[in-house]
Amino acid sequence: MHGETLHTLRNIGIMAHIDAGKTTTSERILYYTGRTHKIGEVHHGTATMDWMEQEQERGITITAAATSCAWRGHRINLIDTPGHVDFTIEVERSLRVLDGAVAVFCAVGAVQPQSETVWRQADRYRVPRVAFVNKMDRVGADFAEVLVQMESKLGARPVAVQMPMGAEDAFEGLVDLVTMVAVWTRDEDMGMEVEEGPIPDEWLADAQAARERMVEVLADEDDEVALKFLDGEEISADELRRVLRRGTIGLRFVPVLCGASLRNRGVQRLLDAVVDYLPSPLDIPPVRGLSVERVAKLDEEGGEAAEGDWVARPADPDAPFAALAFKIMSDPFVGTLTYLRVYAGRLAAGSQVVNSVRGKKERLTRMMRMHANKREELEAVEAGDIVAVAGLRFTVTGDTLCAPDAQIVLERMRFPEPVISISIEPQTNADQDKLGQALERLALEDPSFAVRQDPETGQTLISGMGELHLEIITDRLLREFKVGAKVGRPQVSYRESVGQGAEAEGTYERPAAAGKAQRVRVSVAVAPLERGSGVRVRSAWRGEAPVGVMSAAMELAAREAAESGVLTGYPLVDVEVRLVEAMCLEGEGTDQGFRVATTMALRAAVEKAGLTMLEPQFMVEIRTPEEYMGDVIGDLNRRRGQITEMTEQHSAKIVRAIVPLAQMFGYSTALRSMTQGRADYTMSFDHYDALPRTAQEELLERMGISVS
Numbered sequence: 001m002h003g004e005t006l007h008t009l010r011n012i013g014i015m016a017h018i019d020a021g022k023t024t025t026s027e028r029i030l031y032y033t034g035r036t037h038k039i040g041e042v043h044h045g046t047a048t049m050d051w052m053e054q055e056q057e058r059g060i061t062i063t064a065a066a067t068s069c070a071w072r073g074h075r076i077n078l079i080d081t082p083g084h085v086d087f088t089i090e091v092e093r094s095l096r097v098l099d100g101a102v103a104v105f106c107a108v109g110a111v112q113p114q115s116e117t118v119w120r121q122a123d124r125y126r127v128p129r130v131a132f133v134n135k136m137d138r139v140g141a142d143f144a145e146v147l148v149q150m151e152s153k154l155g156a157r158p159v160a161v162q163m164p165m166g167a168e169d170a171f172e173g174l175v176d177l178v179t180m181v182a183v184w185t186r187d188e189d190m191g192m193e194v195e196e197g198p199i200p201d202e203w204l205a206d207a208q209a210a211r212e213r214m215v216e217v218l219a220d221e222d223d224e225v226a227l228k229f230l231d232g233e234e235i236s237a238d239e240l241r242r243v244l245r246r247g248t249i250g251l252r253f254v255p256v257l258c259g260a261s262l263r264n265r266g267v268q269r270l271l272d273a274v275v276d277y278l279p280s281p282l283d284i285p286p287v288r289g290l291s292v293e294r295v296a297k298l299d300e301e302g303g304e305a306a307e308g309d310w311v312a313r314p315a316d317p318d319a320p321f322a323a324l325a326f327k328i329m330s331d332p333f334v335g336t337l338t339y340l341r342v343y344a345g346r347l348a349a350g351s352q353v354v355n356s357v358r359g360k361k362e363r364l365t366r367m368m369r370m371h372a373n374k375r376e377e378l379e380a381v382e383a384g385d386i387v388a389v390a391g392l393r394f395t396v397t398g399d400t401l402c403a404p405d406a407q408i409v410l411e412r413m414r415f416p417e418p419v420i421s422i423s424i425e426p427q428t429n430a431d432q433d434k435l436g437q438a439l440e441r442l443a444l445e446d447p448s449f450a451v452r453q454d455p456e457t458g459q460t461l462i463s464g465m466g467e468l469h470l471e472i473i474t475d476r477l478l479r480e481f482k483v484g485a486k487v488g489r490p491q492v493s494y495r496e497s498v499g500q501g502a503e504a505e506g507t508y509e510r511p512a513a514a515g516k517a518q519r520v521r522v523s524v525a526v527a528p529l530e531r532g533s534g535v536r537v538r539s540a541w542r543g544e545a546p547v548g549v550m551s552a553a554m555e556l557a558a559r560e561a562a563e564s565g566v567l568t569g570y571p572l573v574d575v576e577v578r579l580v581e582a583m584c585l586e587g588e589g590t591d592q593g594f595r596v597a598t599t600m601a602l603r604a605a606v607e608k609a610g611l612t613m614l615e616p617q618f619m620v621e622i623r624t625p626e627e628y629m630g631d632v633i634g635d636l637n638r639r640r641g642q643i644t645e646m647t648e649q650h651s652a653k654i655v656r657a658i659v660p661l662a663q664m665f666g667y668s669t670a671l672r673s674m675t676q677g678r679a680d681y682t683m684s685f686d687h688y689d690a691l692p693r694t695a696q697e698e699l700l701e702r703m704g705i706s707v708s
Contacts, residue, residue, distance in 0.1 A: 100278030191264025320406030321345030506600030
């Protein structure tokens with residue numbers, strides 16, 4: 001029975017570039033599956049899945065919303081993810097726990113910047129996908145162009161399993177290439193009834209050619225299909241679906257469908273594709289993790305886990321319990337909600353589990369299935385479920401909950417680094433405590449949001465993924481947490497690094513007058529690493545190593561100093577820090593003495609190696625009429641932008657460039673001005689790179705820092 005339940009379960013996400021129609025598609029899915037009885041519209045602020053005030057006002061998705069519905073005897077757990085780059089963490093952590101995804105593309109915009117970002121995220125987690133080309137009724141819709149760009153920009157192998165009958169105002173329906181029937185819906189019943197019939201004569205030749213292209217791809221996947229194709233035999237729809245499913249789950253190709261969600265066309269066929277082609281929890285490899293002991297050893301020694309270290313935990317209700325916490329949310333009625341993906345086992349409400357990352361016991365008192373911000377109480381959960389749990393005390397995003405007698409640490413999640421900061425301070429003394437508590441809760445919910453104190457000014461700085469991200473945070477502080485706050489101007493979150501290797505000493509002295517005399521000397525070496533490597537701290541003692549406690553204290557001091565910034569207050573990255581020498585020259589060395597000396601030595605080593613400041617670089621895509629191309633490119637050059645690509649799409653010119661974030665403040669106004677409001681742009685974080693020498697000198701001068 002349990003195996004049958006898992007076989008008919010689909011855990012999927014809807015992902016896309018902003019304004020491709022994800023939430024509109026999700027609303028139709030809820031309506032056609034009977035989960036809702038009225039279609040909510042994004043442009044009216046009534047979408048079920050966009051339940052936050054900020055989402056309803058702006059008409060965008062900010063937080064990933066989960067729900068559950070049924071189709072053709074299958075249960076579908078669905079997560080609608082944001083499309084704006086500032087909220088990419090919501091996509092990241094959703095894809096980490098999902099078995100499959102629907103990638104929605106705009107038929108006009110085709111593959112847009114955030115389309116590429118979410119596609120790469122899905123690639124990283126090896127998530128099987130089907131693609132839905134939406135907005136076929138819009139002016140400029142081009143189904144074939146989307147297929148071309150999926151191949152050229154995403155490196156995907158798209159397989160069209162449907163073909164649109166017309167486009168723009170003439171989009172009248174679609175052809176199902178698997179069954180070779182035409183499909184229509186009527187506006188009168190909101191597309192509820194799907195009509196099928198023979199393919200109209202004017203589309204028959206195109207449909208036969210498209211089906212042949214589809215079968216050619218499937219013939220590469222399956223020998224039986226290949227033989228029938230070569231012999232000219234009829235291939236049944238069930239055979240085609242079987243091969244499509246196998247290739248989709250194996251990530252060898254992506255079935256592509258089409259429709260127009262706002263006009264209620266193509267969504268039921270999309271639901272069929274979810275059931276037919278996307279995997280159940282039984283179809284994907286078992287989740288894997290490490291033993292608690294192995295994690296502790298890796299944390300102590302550094303390095304990566306070997307292939308033989310991993311332990312598989314199958315999707316089986318009778319296996320030991322294992323679940324991953326992938327999202328934290330504040331709920332005004334039940335407090336903190338922790339979203340879990342249950343990978344293995346079965347658990348009744350009230351059971352006790354262990355947080356294997358924190359070494360803490362937790363009790364799952366209330367378990368709920370969520371429908372956006374509404375709750376349905378559950379008595380038990382089992383493998384495959386996506387649920388929310390109230391009342392967990394120690395668990396944060398990325399932690400593993402497991403059976404006490406079979407502990408495992410599932411693969412951890414990766415979170416993007418914040419790239420932009422603003423200062424924030426309470427308006428009144430009464431707001432002081434409220435602000436601190438609110439920021440703590442927001443940071444718990446959102447791992448891409450960070451709070452820190454500026455050591456020089458004492459200001460509270462909040463950091464996020466973009467201006468919109470921080471705007472939403474400050475808006476929530478005012479409305480949700482009732483905190484009055486004054487907000488500063490946006491600042492770029494730079495990073496420190498080094499240009500070459502160097503070694504330096506740090507000496508800590510405490511005279512006898514301050515207690516027992518102590519004189520400790522530590523030597524630290526630094527060396528640059530590849531961009532994106534982070535910080536590696538390791539021991540490489542030349543002589544006698546200090547006792548284990550002191551060595552651990554020094555490593556911790558080096559990590560803490562790197563996180564808080566050695567010279568400028570910005571984190572130190574892409575650097576290897578080696579502890580090479582430690583000795584007590586006078587008295588008895590203490591933990592505190594070695595820590596202080598390590599911090600001093602690291603600072604001196606970075607100065608000696610030559611401080612290199614890194615700045616966030618963004619991929620910017622501008623869509624502009626041709627007559628403004630010269631002005632747009634000239635402006636990008638003045639902003640230190642590097643043009644990477646120029647293409648044409650539907651009589652508009654597309655310019656792609658890598659531009660420093662510091663040069664992009666106010667760009668929206670500038671672009672409107674130079675193009676008379678006819679151009680638009682999108683931008684997404686790409687990487688960190690070194691500041692030019694002149695720009696670095698100007699930055700350090702503004703900060704009042706003198707570095708030779």
